[in-house]
Amino acid sequence: MNMSGNLANQEFSLFTDFDIALFKAGKHYHLYNKLGAHRVNHQGRWGAYFAVWAPNARYVSVVGNFNSWNSGDHPMQVRWDESGIWEVFIPDVGHAEYFKYYIEGPNGYSVEKGDPYAFHWETPPQTASVVWDCKYSWNDTEWMQSRQRENPLKKPISVYELHIGSWRKNGEDGSFLTYREIAGQLPEYCVYMGFTHVEFMPVMEHPFFGSWGYQLTGYFAPSSRFGTPEDFMYLVDQLHLAGIGVILDWVPSHFPVDEHGLGYFDGTPLYEYADPRKGFHPDWKSNIFNLERNEVREFLISNAFYWLDKFHIDGLRVDAVASMLYLDYSRNEGEWIPNIYGGRENLEAISFLQEFNEAVHSFFPDVLTIAEESTSWPGVTQPVQQGGLGFDMKWMMGWMHDSLNYFQKEPVYRRYHHGQLTFSLVYAFSEKFCLPLSHDEVVHGKASLINKMPGDAWQKAANLRLLYAYMYGHPGAKLIFMGGEFAQAHEWQHDYSLDWHENHQPLNRGIQLLLKDLNELYKTPAMHQLDFSSDGFCWIDCCDADRSILSWIRKGERAGDELLFVANFTPEVRHNYRLGVHVPGFYEEILNSDNLKYGGSDVLNEGELEAFPVSVSGFTHSLSISVPPLGISVLKFSRENPDYIF
Incomplete structure (x- = not known):
């Protein structure tokens, strides 16, 4: 020693x-x-x-x-x-x-x-820390080495977000699955569905289960509700052995006021700001970390390092970044303290996030950092050296809000809101974005995704299939919250298991099968290699508002790696729709969200489709296709036409 x-x-x-x-x-x-x-x-x-x-x-x-x-x-x-x-x-x-x-x-x-650095805690509602001599032998050497060889942003990132306490429960008594029990089920399910990553809502110890883990007292301890630190390591290990990356939600923005926690730790405001206008969060009734203190900043960065180092975590999704950046976040005039320049920007939070990202990427260059940032703050994913915050990705909250707002409208009115779908491409490459359909969208009376959709049962399912296919065709990484993959009807309830029995219904099963196939399609170069570059996308026709149809091209790094998307946001079939293409020859449909196997009406484009020299939308050639109702058709070039004379 x-x-x-x-x-x-x-x-x-x-x-x-x-x-x-x-x-x-x-x-x-x-x-x-x-x-x-x-x-x-x-x-x-x-x-x-x-x-x-x-x-x-x-x-x-x-x-x-x-x-x-x-x-x-x-x-x-x-x-x-x-x-x-x-x-x-x-x-x-x-x-x-x-x-x-x-x-x-x-x-x-x-x-x-309690000990701020405790590796293990008593199971809530008990509040003692536990001396823990953690020992675990990892088996994921191959995964960790391969992680170092590849740029994660050049690979498909399809994230399955889940809450450990309510993904599944024991059927007999409704008790929690342990980390090891989840390890026996989750990796296999993610492989079957084709997800590349799981994102766990906060696993760190938290006294109130209803906070979903966002009110932490044990920053260095996986919740003992589900087992020991070694048990959680085993879960991460098994996911890695199955080829699945692990992202953790991380909460450096605020902490609860529970007496045994960090608040008023030594009889003074130590971890929190003393003035409640900076040190108390009105939304969550919690304390805000005092990022002016060196010791608080390194507590948080050490905590990030701990999960990356000891638990082999592959990414950190930083919660509530906007609440950190703005001094007036959720505050009225007179309820906040301006910075030294009189502005609303939290200067120490900005420098902390920059320091956090620089430190993480210096010690763990193959790890992803992801910001949940809901405003238009510039440069969230720009390097710190260029004045940015230094994150690898940012949740595309604008896309999520616009898309869900659009999809909740009856199709007859969608022609008047066409811009809600096209607007995201105006700024899609200003940051490196992840498209989130997260837990926040299926709670507090917002309704489940399937029940946001208008129409009868068939139309609801068709709309949700369309939303997922549109999402996967849109540039950016993908994230779907558990239950959404099989169209759970009920809102998420943290005290109960997902309604897995619904997956036996044909329409639910069809949606799950489509999402599985979309994850497989996402592995093709055109779908992910240029997810964060304008070189990977171009419109075919973004102006067909009258028929509520969008068409576009996704591209890979190699010439010829292209996929064509045609989306119909109404329930009316569009036969003989001319789709502009720039390469003459034959095309084939490789995915159709209206396929009968997904629960659709089976309006397909079978066989080879020949492009003729008929100019459409500025393209020299075009295809005649049938665009399915409330559906997306995905096509790719199959071969040249040997009879065509150039």
Whole structure:
């Protein structure tokens, strides 16, 4: 163990002088190896070393099962170096012991706090931290090595978002599936469906299950509701062995006010801003991280590193970025504090997000960072060196809102709202976008995706198939929330399993089969190689509002890697529709969302379709096709016409 030569009143420390220098500078991104509880052998005797940052406390001790929760038995000692770190080594404290920090702050305040860096916690509603000596042997070496060889943005990114507690439950008693039980089902299902990644809503420990994991107290611990840290590692390992990447939702924007958590940690606003106009979030009734403090910034970045390092996570989706960027987010005039220039931009949050992305990409260059950012903030996915925030991708919230608003309209009125579909291509390449149909769209009375769609049961299903096919044809990565893949009728309810029995209905099963085939189609070069470049897209005809038809081309990096899309947003079949093409020859239909196997009416274009020299939409040649009702046809060039004279 590293020993500091300048300790006062301390027998043992994991901190060196260099560690402390990094810590004070806010650049210690591996604090999970130093702060918290660690099983160590000191002078031939095993025990636990505890370290906690509480600079304004006047007394700190460790309480737990091993001392009958007596605050006087194991006092900690504050370091001499003004770091604000308290330490103690307690012999004979073993693996899986429960503990907290007893803290006396200024003005007589006293409280028992969980360990901010704890690797494991008691199962809620219990709130103790747990000494945890984590040991796991990984089996995903091949996956981790292949990750380093390939640019993830050049590969298909089709994300299955899920909530671990409600994806499936045990049928007998409705209890949670454990991480290991999920590991026996989820990888196989994702492979079958063709998803490339799963995105877990926050797995970190949270006291209130109804927060869906977005109100965290245990930032360094997978929720013990579903098992141990090793169990969650096993789940990630099994997904990697199946070729599935793992993205975690990560919440650096706010934290709950629960007494055992980070709030008012040492008897002062430590992790949060002191002024509630900056330090309290009106929407979520939670505290906002004080990003002016070096120690808070490195707590968060160390937390990101921890999941990437110890759990082999492939990407972090950063929650509620807009709430971090704007000082007046969800606040009225007079309820917020302008920055030093009088503006509404949160300057320290901007610099924190830039530092986070630079640090992650420096240490983990093959990892994705994804911003849930709902405004037009410029440069979210631009490099920090160019003034951007440095994310790899951004959720395309504008596309999601416009598309769902359009699809909820009766088809007879859609001709008047054609621009809601075409507008996204005006800005589609200003950022690297991911198209999200996430959990937020199927809760709080918004209705499930299938029940957002107008019409009778058949038309609802046809509209949803059309939405999915349109989404996959649109540039950008894809994300679909669990249950959407088989058109669950009910809104998502976090206390219950998905309604898997609905998947036995023909229309539901057809939608699932279409999505499976769309994921397979997405693996072709034209569908993903240029997802983030205008070189990968061009309109054939974006102006046919009267018939509510759109047509476009998706392109790969090689000449000739092209797919043609024709989408009909009305229930009227369009026979003999002329589709402009720039390459003469024969074409074939490779996917049709109206196929009978998907539950459609089977208006297909079978056999080879010949392009004739009939000019349409500025193209020299065109095909005559049947455009299915509330459907999309996807075509590709099959061969030249040897009889055609150029």
